[in-house]
Amino acid sequence: MTALFRGLLACAAVALATSALATPAPAQPPATSSTQPAPSGTGVITGRVLDRGSQQPLAGAQVVLIGTTRGTLTNDQGVYRIAGVPAGAHPLRALRIGYAATSQIVSVTAGQTTTADFGLNATAVTLDVVSVTATGNTIRQRETGNTVATIAPTTSELAAAGNITDVLNSRAPSVYVQQASGSTGTGSRIRIRGANSISLSNEPLLIIDGVRANNDVGDRQVPGGGPATNVSTAGQVVSRLNDLNPEDIESIDVIRGPAGVALYGTAAANGVIQVTTKRGRAGRTVWSAFGETGSLKQTTDFPSNYGALGTFASNGRRGPCTIDSRTRGLCTVDHIVSLNPLRDNSPFRTGERFSGGGSVSGGTERTTFYVSGDVQREAGVQQTNNDRRTDFRANVRADLRDNWNVQVNTGYVGDRLQLPVNDNSVLGLLSVALLGRPLSRDSLSGGFFSGFTPDILENLSIRQRTDRFLTSVTTNAQLLPWLGAAGVLGLDYFNQVSYQAIQPNRVGFGDLPQGSADSDPMQNYNYTAQGSLNATFHPSASLTSTSQVGGQYSRVTFHGTNAFGAVLTPGTSSLSGTSARFAVSEFNTDNVLLGAFVQQQLAWRDRLFVTGAVRGDRNSAFGQNLGFVWYPSVNASWVLSDEPFFPRVPGLSSARVRAAYGRSGQKPDFRNAITYYSPYAVRVSGQEVGAISFANGGLGDPALKPERTGETEAGADLGFLNGRVSAQLTYYTKRTDDALVQLPVAPSVGSVAQRFQNLGSLRNRGFEVQLSGKLLDTRPLGVELTVGGSTNDNELLNLGAGVSPITFNAGAGAVQQHRPGYPAGGYWAVPYTFADANHDGMIARSEVTAGDTTVYLGNPLPRREWQLTPAVTLFQRLRVQALVSHRAGYKVYNLTERYRCVLGNCLAIADPTAPLADQARAIAAAVYGTDAGFVEDGSFTKLRELTFTLSASPRIARMLRTSAASFTVAGRNLWLSSKYTGFDPEITSTPGSNFTSADFLTVPPVRTWTARLNLTF
Incomplete structure (x- = not known):
């Protein structure tokens, strides 16, 4: 810790050196005109x-x-x-x-x-687009050998997006955002260029204004420490990424892999999402305001619950008669009953959305400011799904001297969220509706399972209160004509409390009639301190040398408690009102990172760039026998079209080739490398005495290393028709080594069953392409088009010598496995065949033949995807823009329909007119226990967004006493085309997990329409 403390002081010294070393000059008063x-x-x-x-x-x-x-x-x-x-x-x-x-x-x-x-x-060519680097400086695309996707959301795109994950969804190749459900306030799964890790998170690193920010997904946010909360929604989770207010975003840079993120060090192997918030500009003060209202509607055509009544030959009685019983000659169907509680007694409401706010920005050449605030209210399609948010941001930049500036950014979000219980819960809304039995007493309650009507379930909800602050201080100084300095100090802090109170005698299931209370507060601190020096020399008129050196200190601390009590006093809602079955636990995380980096770039005539860099990290989560870990990188970019020898090809206006290699890593989870113990009370000679045992997961490996991912990418950027059309082509291949794998421990050790070791390796490779341009640019009509796409081939190369495939999500007749030679998390099940041998239009169990062993069925993440964004502008006033998304090459486990069929209430098990393939998969699951038929092709095409924006003419704007005004109508999730037989191929009941994926009683995405008015004064 002494070395880490010294490192912190060193980083802080570099960050503050701008004050001590700035070139002496008398302080200047604020500039008010160019004549000063x-x-x-x-x-x-x-x-x-x-x-x-x-x-x-x-x-x-x-x-x-x-x-x-x-x-x-x-x-x-x-x-x-x-x-x-x-x-x-x-x-x-x-x-x-x-x-x-x-x-x-x-x-x-x-x-x-x-x-x-x-x-x-x-121009549509991106060679001169500027992005922010790991050192806090800016760089043009032409200067780097790796690709960076820059997303700058427009006001019309914000009208269609409810949160930042909507802003990211389908905007750039290889950036896969999975919209897991239709519940307001829930998170999404994000993968960039596939999945790199078996056991660690595959979510990207999030950086906001230079500060490493919390990007946890789920209600289990204690690395290596177990669940952070007893309060569970049974599936859907909350993403901290969505705390960021899209209205305050200037731009988002997505660095897709280690070839471009080596200087970010440990934690950047999954890519980096780097957010820059809005700044003020010198000039007149600009006031902006917006108001938005809209509706949310559940438009899914939910299936009915079926039951077949028939007479049994053995006793002449009438009762449930499935296709299996009928084909075996046990009964004869004379009546089919169906109920559809989600249609006939729909518990869904039309949700509402409202948001409004404003900003003010401006300043002088010396000082600029941006201040904003807004509120958001959203009522989801379920009664127990509501969200209230308040956001505030203040960004101020000041030139303290002509060669020294300081930027202070501060943001706050207060979120009050209510989530329903859904997904894998017997008391979820879709559970009680889709598992209802028409031939039982369920029919007396409208078809809801065991009489659990929606009004009863309204007593079950989880409330979450979050307050989050993010502050950063960024400084830049030109110490000498050839020497610059930059520094960042920042803190990302959030306080979150999840709680649930179930009043007694409201829900008649298990122990719920007694009532209970949960309260799970947690606090998380992310500290960042970084400093760097930048030296630029011109050895010759054609050659420029840029050298950078710096260091970084990062610390993440977490503290959380779980408290539970049962037998709640009626009318109370706190733990103090409970009197039985008390349980309490506490979790702590303290992780420290110290990094140092150096980078050298040579630029030849602003057309050929070669850059080499290395970063070394030491992390408290590494094993005690491990020192610094080094991450090298090298990249080159050559703008061929600037060379005199480049042939003049008709229509081709620019051409660049590029290549990059880099390594990055992921630290082990907290305490994975540490052996620690838990206290126990044992009886010795009739008396209780204290004892200790290895804690769960507490047998650490002192040699534990970070997972390390190396990536090579190469490609070309082309411009056509004087820059009106651009094309970007990329090939990448990356490999993760030293992947953490859990191995079993001998039972004689004690309570520990497994521990992590660095054994595995994975590979991802694929292609990316993006085409964009202005196809027509005239005053009456403008046409723009952007097309992007990517492929990803994921393969688990090995798990270590003698390690058996890892099986998970094995609760039914299909499983997911990590098996070498196949994609990580692939689906496996026993295959079956069928044939209607007697041509009676029904499938009997004798007509279904099951295999002897499991086979590979497919991978859980798409292998191919593309996005299409057309836009049409009429008379420079009306703009119509759409976003179409297509994903293919993956499977979805339709666990909802599997359960319905096994329980005997799906169409395929009751109606002889059902498709034979549906009958066969239901028989195979019920009789042979294989769910191979329910692992379906998840390929789909979706109209994700459609916006209509009308901009006011200058005359109308003056009538409104504004400088600019626009009105936008936007729709989201408007159309879906897929062969998938479930509700929506994007949904999953476990979005917070790495690979576990199944459509299991999850509320599908809703259709939204919003109307938004933007005014500028």
Whole structure:
């Protein structure tokens, strides 16, 4: 810990060095105009940035002195100003998303103001798109050999998105977001370029304004410590990623794999989602406001519950007569009964959504600000599903000196969420509705299982109260003309309390009539401290050398308790009102990371770039015998079209080739490498005495290492038709070694059954393509199109010598396995064949033949996906945009229908007119115990979003006393095409797990329509 403490001090010293080492200069008063005199020996650069075609000013364009950290953004009039520029000739660059960057040499005279204007051409080519690096600096796409997907949500896209995972869904190749359910406030599963780990999380690293932020998924958020809460929804989980307010997002950079994230070190192997929140711009103060309202509706056509009545030959009595009984000659059907409680007695309501808020931004050349606040209320389609959110953000940037700036970002979210019990619960809404038996007393309660009507289930819900603060301080200084410094200090903190109170005598199941109370508070702290130095040299007129060195300190602490009590006093709702079966537990996590990195880039004539870097990490979760772990990277980018020898090909306007290699890792879970004990009371000679035993999972391996993933990617970026059309092609292959595998421990050790060891390896490889462009750009009509797609081939290479395949999700007749030579988490089951041999239109058990051993059926994650985003603009006022998503090459376990058939209430087991394949899979499951027929093709095509945005003309905007106004109508989950026989192939009852996946009584996604008004003053 002493070394780690010294490392923290070193990082903090670098972050604060800007104050001590900044070039001495008298403090300047805030600039109010471009005529303010410059300090002696320096001058001022000012000018405008315009759209070259329309000659309209471009707000938010970035103007930077090449090779330094000095730069600024243009205001609403496209004007910029950079003060304190040393006298001499300087290369200056202007760039903005959607435009090609332009550079020029500007000669600065001491004490004078130099004007440099820019005209930028619109382009679909992404070579000059700027993204944020691991060191906190910015970099253009042309300078790096790996791909970065940059997502900048528009107001119309925000109208269609309920949270940040909706913003990410189907926006970039290889970024797979699985919308797990239709419950308001629940999370999604995110995978980038497949799954890398068997035992550790496969969720990406989340960074917000330079701070490592919590991105846990689920109600089990204690690494290595067991469940964080006794309060369970029985399936759906909450994602901390959705705490981030989409309204405050400036851009999202998705770095897809280790080839581009080596400098992020341990925890970045699954890719990085890097969020930059909005900043203010110099100029007039801009006020913005929005209001949104909408509805949520469950549009799924839920199946009926069936029962067949017949007469039994043995005793002449009437009773339930399934196809199996009928084909065996035991009974004769004379009547089929059906009930559909979700249609005839629908418990679903039309949900409502409301959100509103505003922001104010502006400032001078010295100080800018952005302040926002909004509220959101959403009532889901179930009575016990409601969410209330309040968000606040304040971002302030100040130039303390001409060569030194500080950015302070602060955000708060308060969330009050109510979740229903669903999925794998006998008391879930879909459970009681879809497992109801028409031939029993269930028919007296509207068809709901055992009389558990929706009004009874309304007594079961989980409430969660979350308060989250995220603060960061970022500083940049140009210490010398060739030397810059950057630093980040930040904290991500949240306090979450999950609780449930079940009043006595409200739910007649098990011990529930006694009533109970759960309360599970938890606190999580993520600290980040990072500092770096950046040196730029020009060994020759054609060569630029950029060197970076820095360090990072990160600490994550977690504390949570579980408390439960039964026999609740009526009318009370706290633990103090309980009197029996008390249970309490406590969980703690404290993980410290110390990292150091160095990077060297050589740039030749701004067209050929070669970069090498290495990062070393030491982490408290590593085994005690392990020191620093090193992650190297190297990448190259060559803009061939800038070379004089590049042939002039008609229609081809730019061409770049690139390649990158890098390694990253994932630390073991907390305490996996540590041996620890739990106290017990034992009786010795008739008396109780204290004793200890290995805690569950407490037999650590002192040699435990992080999982390490190496990735190579290569590709090309092409521009056509003067930049109107762009194409991006990428191939990647990555391999994870030292993957953690749980091995059994000899029973003689004690209570420990398994412990982790570094044994396994996995591989992912695939292709990515993205095409985008403006197909037509005229005043009456504009047509844009973006098409993206990817493939992923996942394979578990080995589990270690002599280790048997790992089986999980084995509660029914199909299982998932980690088996070498196949995709991780693949589905396995005993196969069967069938034939209607007697041609009676029914499948008998004698006509179904089951195999002898399990076979591989398919993988749980899509192997292919593509997205299509067309947009049409009419008369520059009406814009219509759609988002179509397609995923294929994977299987979905339809466990809902399997249970219905085994219980005897699905159509296939009752009605002889049901398809033969459906009858056969029901017979195979009921008689032979194989669910191979219920592992179905999950391929689908979905119209995920459709938006209509009408922008007000300048005359109407003036009538409204605004500078701009727009009205958007947006729909989500509007159409689905799939051969999958369940509700929706995207849903899963276990989104918080790594691979476990099944459609098991999960509420499918809802259809939403919203109307949104945006005003700018």
